[in-house]
Amino acid sequence: TLAKGGISLHDLFSGRDKLAGKTIILTGKVVKFMPEIMNKNWIHLQDGTSFSGLNDITITTLAKVKVDEIVTLKGTVVLNKDLGSGYKYNILIEDAVLVK
Numbered sequence: 001t002l003a004k005g006g007i008s009l010h011d012l013f014s015g016r017d018k019l020a021g022k023t024i025i026l027t028g029k030v031v032k033f034m035p036e037i038m039n040k041n042w043i044h045l046q047d048g049t050s051f052s053g054l055n056d057i058t059i060t061t062l063a064k065v066k067v068d069e070i071v072t073l074k075g076t077v078v079l080n081k082d083l084g085s086g087y088k089y090n091i092l093i094e095d096a097v098l099v100k
Contacts, residue, residue: 013051059093
């Protein structure tokens with residue numbers, strides 16, 4: 001179920017160019033949580049939708065979540081982010097906050 005004002009990963013991936021720099025809301029299941037890397041927590045989120053084989057979005061946040069938890073997050077869409085050390089993202093959601 002989409003949160004109020006939320007979009008699916010399919011819509012995010014298919015409309016990424018229009019969404020660059022915008023704040024979006026996503027709801028999904030946490031499939032991976034990596035705390036405190038480069039002063040941020042890193043979440044991999046899936047919602048059961050996909051586009052061109054993409055079904056997993058990486059999100060940076062200060063929030064703490066658990067794997068298998070269903071969460072709603074609001075963050076900014078960033079395209080073609082290169083963090084160095086081989087970490088390159090075609091699309092990334094940054095500085096997300098949990099939406100209650």
